[in-house]
Amino acid sequence: MEPVQLLDPDGRLTQDENWPLELTPELCRDLYRRMRLARRFDEQAYVLQRQGELGLWLQSLGQEAAQVGSISAVRPDDHVFPSYREHAAALCRGITPAELLVQWRGSRNSGWDPATYRFHIYTLVLAAQLPHATGYAMGVQRDGTDEIVLAYFGDGAASEGEANETFNWAATTEVPLLLFCQNNQWAISTPAHTQTRTSLHQRAQGFGLEAHLVDGNDILAVHAVTAAVAERVRSGGGPAMIEAQTYRMAGHSTSDDPDRYRDASELDSWKTRDPIHRLERLLEERGWMNDGFRADLEAECEVFANRTSQECKQLPLQDVSTLFNTVLAEPTPLLTEEHRRYAELVASFAE
Ligand SMILES: Cc1ncc(C[n+]2csc(CCOP(=O)(O)OP(=O)(O)O)c2C)c(N)n1
Numbered sequence: 001m002e003p004v005q006l007l008d009p010d011g012r013l014t015q016d017e018n019w020p021l022e023l024t025p026e027l028c029r030d031l032y033r034r035m036r037l038a039r040r041f042d043e044q045a046y047v048l049q050r051q052g053e054l055g056l057w058l059q060s061l062g063q064e065a066a067q068v069g070s071i072s073a074v075r076p077d078d079h080v081f082p083s084y085r086e087h088a089a090a091l092c093r094g095i096t097p098a099e100l101l102v103q104w105r106g107s108r109n110s111g112w113d114p115a116t117y118r119f120h121i122y123t124l125v126l127a128a129q130l131p132h133a134t135g136y137a138m139g140v141q142r143d144g145t146d147e148i149v150l151a152y153f154g155d156g157a158a159s160e161g162e163a164n165e166t167f168n169w170a171a172t173t174e175v176p177l178l179l180f181c182q183n184n185q186w187a188i189s190t191p192a193h194t195q196t197r198t199s200l201h202q203r204a205q206g207f208g209l210e211a212h213l214v215d216g217n218d219i220l221a222v223h224a225v226t227a228a229v230a231e232r233v234r235s236g237g238g239p240a241m242i243e244a245q246t247y248r249m250a251g252h253s254t255s256d257d258p259d260r261y262r263d264a265s266e267l268d269s270w271k272t273r274d275p276i277h278r279l280e281r282l283l284e285e286r287g288w289m290n291d292g293f294r295a296d297l298e299a300e301c302e303v304f305a306n307r308t309s310q311e312c313k314q315l316p317l318q319d320v321s322t323l324f325n326t327v328l329a330e331p332t333p334l335l336t337e338e339h340r341r342y343a344e345l346v347a348s349f350a351e
Contacts, residue, residue, distance in 0.1 A: 001199070003213045003245050006220040009273045011281025013220075021224035025288040031072065031219050032279050032289075033297055035064040038088035039276060040301040044308045045087075045101060049254045053312050054104045060087045062217070062249030065275030066182045067152075068092060069222030070242070074150050074178070074230050077118055079140075081133035081151040084122040085182075089152070093117045097304075098311035107315040109323065127153055127160035130179070134166050137175035137239075148176040148233045156187020158203070159195050167207035170239040177239040178230055179204070182216060184248035189261040204241035216244025217275040247273070320346075 006021060008014055013023075042060050049057040060067065067088035071080065082089060090100055099111040103122065110121040123129040133151035140147045157163055158181060170177045181200055185192050196203065204211035210232070214225045222244055229240045247270040251258040258267075283289035324331070324339040331339070 216246030
């Protein structure tokens, strides 16, 4: 099955009458601006990690269309459950750079109040957010409101029991849940095609979910499909799943070297499908992006990058002992031993 595509890699509009989209210059400029800001933020966070200001960073480079296109197609009061790479989506909800970076600097265990942004904290345990999202959606169902729940997960996470239990649980309870899989082709060094014999959206269909495959680097397709599917979920049509085919253009994290397991030619071929360039070509071809808009956006990106650096450096550095002391109310012997060994290790660097 071919993924839904409304904008080809050369920025040419393609037709798909099943997924109508009211295309306006304002919508395209807004989506483009959000993707550019997200990418600039991500680049800056990477630099901050390399400067030693962050312990770790997981880049969202290349996945901006999947994230911005989907979150901009649901309502601001729809609760979102991310995994850990959804920075572009988080920024769309107004989460600040400091809130996004605090966890990766090790200053606090997590960064923001989920109730304020209707955006749950990051979940590092793969797929653990999916049963949480389903449970939350059961609550929404019982409250009888017209909210929906949007939950992100990756192709690797789809191999977890929790993901498959969620498919089944959501389908049988008919909760208002929209599952959004960013299939970025890799789970660290494991290619997606080695983890499943059927495509992920077909697996979801097997569980009884409405499921669609979309070109995740085509922001117009992601936006149109998510908007239509979200409205079906909202109007009682039952849960659904969207698989967005995209690509993780960076390493898994700043501790990973993707050159050790994937060909440069693969990255090169995905660079020609860069989600930002694609929309840029459309904006240029239609004359929807003048010099003023371009210059203002460049300046806004630089201001945002500077703000990101400043907010990051102002975050207090935490004594790691606090992390050991705040995990469990009653520490286990193992935790106490790990804490002792950690203190010993730190002391060995005293000089
Ligand atoms: C339950 C669990 N098992 C293993 C890991 C280690 N791990 C962290 S990220 C990752 C790969 C995840 O790949 P995917 O779901 O495709 O998301 P991506 O990182 O590509 O965005 C693995 C195996 C983990 N965090 N949680």
